[in-house]
Amino acid sequence: MLEFIITTIVTFVIYLVLTAGSGNFGFLSLEEIIMGVFLSVIVGAITRNYLCKSRNYRMLNPVRWLLFLIYGFGPFFFAMAKANLDVAYRVITGKIRPGIVKIDPQLKTDYGITFLANSITLTPGTLSVDVDEDNVLYVHWINIPEGEEKKEYADIKKVCGKFPEWTRRVAE
Amino acid sequence: MWTDYLIYILLGIGLIFNGLGSIGLLRFPDVYTRLHAATKATTFGSIFTSLGVVTWAFTQLYLTGNSWNLTLALHTIIAMAALILTNPVGAHAIARAAHRSGVLPKYAVVDRLEEVKK
Numbered sequence: 001m002l003e004f005i006i007t008t009i010v011t012f013v014i015y016l017v018l019t020a021g022s023g024n025f026g027f028l029s030l031e032e033i034i035m036g037v038f039l040s041v042i043v044g045a046i047t048r049n050y051l052c053k054s055r056n057y058r059m060l061n062p063v064r065w066l067l068f069l070i071y072g073f074g075p076f077f078f079a080m081a082k083a084n085l086d087v088a089y090r091v092i093t094g095k096i097r098p099g100i101v102k103i104d105p106q107l108k109t110d111y112g113i114t115f116l117a118n119s120i121t122l123t124p125g126t127l128s129v130d131v132d133e134d135n136v137l138y139v140h141w142i143n144i145p146e147g148e149e150k151k152e153y154a155d156i157k158k159v160c161g162k163f164p165e166w167t168r169r170v171a172e
Numbered sequence: 173m174w175t176d177y178l179i180y181i182l183l184g185i186g187l188i189f190n191g192l193g194s195i196g197l198l199r200f201p202d203v204y205t206r207l208h209a210a211t212k213a214t215t216f217g218s219i220f221t222s223l224g225v226v227t228w229a230f231t232q233l234y235l236t237g238n239s240w241n242l243t244l245a246l247h248t249i250i251a252m253a254a255l256i257l258t259n260p261v262g263a264h265a266i267a268r269a270a271h272r273s274g275v276l277p278k279y280a281v282v283d284r285l286e287e288v289k290k
Contacts, residue, residue, distance in 0.1 A: 017250065021243035084189060084216045091196040091209060098205055099282040100271075121260035124212040127204060128260075129267045130285055138285040140204045140267060140277065149282035 003052035006060070008044030010051070012036055054110065059171070067170045079161055080123055087124040090142060099144050100129060101154035104136050105164045112171040113137070119163045126159055175231045182224035189217030202278040203270050211263040215255060222252045 015036040022029045058064070090096055107113050113135045117128040120139060127140040139159055148154055156164060196209025229245035232238065271285060 014250075017246050020246050021239040021241075027239055027242060080216060084213060087196070087208060087213060088189070088192045091192050091199060091213075094199060096200070096205060096279070097281055098202075098277055099280040100277060100285045101282060102284040117264065118257075118260040121263050122212065122215065122256065124208055124216070127207055127267055128264055129204075129271055132288070138288075140208075142205055142208050144281055 002057065003055070004044050004048040006057075007048045007051045008040045011040035011043045015040060056109075059111070064170055067166075071166045071170055075162060075166060076119060076122075079163075083124045083126075087142065090125075096142055097144050098140065098142050099149055100138055100140050101144065101148070101159065102136060102152065103139055103156050103159050104134075104153050105156060105167070107135050107164070107167060107172065109172055112167050115171045116160070116163055116167045119167070120160050123160065173231055173235070175227055179224045179227050179231075182220050182227065186217040186220035186224065189213050189220065191217075193217060203275055204267060204277050207263050207267055211259055215259045218255060219252060222248050222255075 016028060016033070019029075019032040019036070020027050022032050105113070105116055107116060113131060117131065117137060120126045120128045120137070125142045128137050129140050130138040132138075139154075141154075141159065144154075145158060148158065190213070193209050193213030196213060197206050200206045200209055225248045226245050229241045229248065233241040233245070276286060277283060
């Protein structure tokens with residue numbers, strides 16, 4: 001039942017955002033609100049088993065949403081801008097030293113490893129290629145520092161900075 | 173309005189990064205390094221061009237009060253969120269498919285994934 005309610009509310013909010021500006025009922029028209037309730041109940045009834053597959057509701061905590069927003073606009077955006085400038089430098093000069101390294105972020109949940117892999121992929125210079133059963137990530141790295149390729153597991157601070165700590169805070 | 177200059181700056185940053193992404197696509201040697209340029213530099217550039225559109229729409233909303241502009245701004249924000257969510261998934265899928273079908277990274281100093289597959 002709880003997964004049906006969550007799916008319906010998420011669908012309804014997205015519908016309201018998509019139809020904002022259609023009327024003067026607080027920028028929304030009454031017809032759109034009624035139609036939105038109707039459609040989101042149908043969508044929630046059909047797709048309730050897909051959005052909340054793991055039956056773990058820890059992401060309903062608003063503190064995690066706040067931390068996610070802080071992470072997205074603060075450390076993550078800063079790291080992304082810095083890495084973009086680094087890749088721009090490599091595009092112009094052509095100095096690359098690529099390779100695939102292994103990192104062990106020691107995360108337990110599927111959501112956490114997805115979150116970290118997407119953060120790593122969105123940061124230029126690192127690209128997550130594969131993951132195995134023990135949540136060990138294989139990362140394609142465009143510029144490996146000297147000596148880093150000899151280690152079994154690469155230094156996680158050099159690959160993705162503070163991302164694993166934030167992932168633990170937001171998603172675990 | 174002073175936001176005009178902000179829009180020019182945002183569009184300029186976006187165009188620079190999109191252009192660098194396209195140059196990287198031509199210059200880099202293999203599929204993985206090209207993915208770095210083609211998927212991420214262009215995402216960063218597109219975020220900035222979208223922010224330019226959002227700024228323009230909110231400026232028009234403030235000046236004219238036409239609710240059509242709010243629709244444009246919110247739809248652009250949703251497009252930006254969809255871009256940020258789907259882009260890493262696509263890049264990851266292409267990289268994984270390439271490695272599984274036997275395309276190895278060129279000039280690589282180390283390839284731990286190939287060692288595991290053996």
